[in-house]
Amino acid sequence: MSPNTWVIEMPSQKSCSHPYPRRISPYRTPSLNRDAFTRDSPAAATSGPSTRSHNHPVFEDIRTILSVLKASGLMPIYEQVSNYEVGPPTKTNEFYSFFVRGVVHALTIFNVYSLFTPISAQLFYSYRETDNVNQWIELLLCILTYTLTVFVCARNTKSMLRIMNEILQLDEEVRKQFGANLNQNFGFSVKFLVGIAACQTYIIVLKIYAVDGVITPPSYILLAFYAVQNGLTATYIVFASALLRIVYIRFHFINQLLNGYTYGQQQKRKGGGGGGRRHRGNGQHHPTPNPAIMEHFPEDSLFIYRMHNKLLRIYKGINDCCNLILVSFLGYSFYTVTTNCYNLFVQITAKGMVSPNILQWCFAWLCLHVSLLALLSRSCGLTTREANATSQILSRVYASSREYQNIIDKFLTKSIKQEVQFTAYGFFAIDNSTLFKIFSAVTTYLVILIQFKQLEDSKVEDPEPDQT
Known part of the structure; x- marks a missing residue:
């Protein structure tokens, strides 16, 4: 399902507070169109609280990944107060999360200690050579990233619950105002979980087969x-x-609502093009936007502005909760991609036989980290683009009276210097260009590593002559 897909469900006649058909959706499209608004059947609309739309709020779409994070202590085991509210964890669940974090930190200390003792000799033969220095730095960055993730998640427990509640409350307001239930198929999260588990298992198996001798329990x-x-x-x-x-x-939803009031849409309405479907000569029906009635603009604009401000607050809250983790993860991913590209270069240019084990190891790491970087960059880029698009759409609204123009001017004056960015702790913005920037930095650092390797090889091939 495409990322701009949502489902609009019609409430029952008794619960619908707005009789206007246009309040249900800015589009009228066939129900078979997966990339547009669709409607539930009357039976589903009148079946009451027992339907799936009422019992499964937005976070049920990602319940699998939430279960993993709860079990590992990275997310609090919150209580479901109602369909649109979550509460803090109970004392028992809070103690469980605290215990898991304690075990994690104990194992981290044990592993850091093991790295600086002869126990790690099976895995890292020497930390004086270029190749093994890279492995040590990569492993230490991994430990640092996860430890920081656990620490930040524990510190931001209340903030994350507040973000979840704000999203649920916003969805409740949308349902009351427009009879809309915003859902999306988050199947990509489950696919990534399966891919992560498969890659990590495959990598560990390759490492075990590459080790000579009997592996000790600490290893x-x-x-x-x-x-x-x-x-x-x-x-x-x-x-x-x-x-x-x-x-x-949710940003896309309010932008589409606002788009119905733009000058182009109002011109279609005046020209009789607002019927929702336009018949063409080939006998097929093609969906077209259904322009909204300008008399409803003051009422709808207040809701849209309030919803936009709430979304900006949620957007900033997510950034505040994740920025330290993102800085550490991006640094770790950058170094992992660099070292594995370097190992591939060494294997390809080596004079001896190429090791299939190392090649598979490198490709597994590259697939994992490149896919994660691409997912993060795309998600940040899409959200940032939609957040900044609201003011652009509003500037095209058909202002036929002074009242409408004053409403538009107030919002544009506020948002003209309010460009939204999702940053890594303020160091740099994360968007669709981040992946390109990372690979540019990888190329630069890869050249440096290759030069160090060539210098190391030249010292081995040309030993200093004995002085007699």
Whole structure:
């Protein structure tokens, strides 16, 4: 399903507070169009609170990834107060999350200690050579990223619950105002979870087969926890991307509502093009936007502005909760992609036989991190674009009277210097160009590593002559 897909469900006749058909949707489209508004059948609309739309709020769409994060202590085990409200965890659940975080930090200390003792000799032969220095830095960055993720998630427990409640309350307002239930198929989160688990399992199996001799128990613990750290950090990035996609859908919804009042849509209405479907010569019906009635603009604009401000607050709240994690993860991903590209270069240019084990290891890491970076960049880019598009759409609204123009001017004056950006702790913006920037930096650092490797090889091939 495309990222701009939502479902609009008609409430029962008794609960619908707005009799105007245009309040249900700015589009009238056939129900078979998956990328547009669709309507429930009358039976579903009148079946009451027992329907799926009432019992399954927005976060039920990502319940799988939420279950993983709750079990690992990265998300609080919140209580479902109502369909549009979640409460803080109980004392028992809070103690469970605290216990899991304590175990995580204990294992982190054990693994850091193991790295600086002879126990790690099976996994890292020497930290004086260029290749092994890269492995050590990569492993330490992984430990740092996951430890920081656990710490930040524990600190932002209340903030994350507040964000979830604000999204649910906003959805409740949308349903009361427009009879709309905004849902989306978040199947990509489950696919990423399966991919993360498969990649981590495959990587650990390759590492075990590459080790000579019998692997000691501490080495098994180090490898297992290394896989868990990578997997849960990646899972949290998928969760952050899903949150951004949820916000994107709501920004897109209000932009489409506002788009019905633009000058072009009003001209179609005057020309008789607002019937919802236009018949063409080939006998097919094609959906066209249904312009809204300008008399309803003052009422709708107040709701749209209020909803837009709430979405901006939610957007900023997500950024505040994730920015430290994103900085650490992007740094770790950058270094992982660089070292694996470097290892591929060494294998391809080596004079001896190419190791299939190392090639598979490198490709698995590259697939995992590149896909996560692409998902994060796309989610941030889509949400940022929709958040900034509201003022652009509003500037095209057909203002046929002074009253409408005053409403538009007030919003534009407020938002003209309010460009929205999703940043990594303010260091740089994360959008569709982030992936390109990361690969540009990877190329630069890769050249430096190759030069160090060539210098190292030249010292081995040309030893200093003995002085007699």
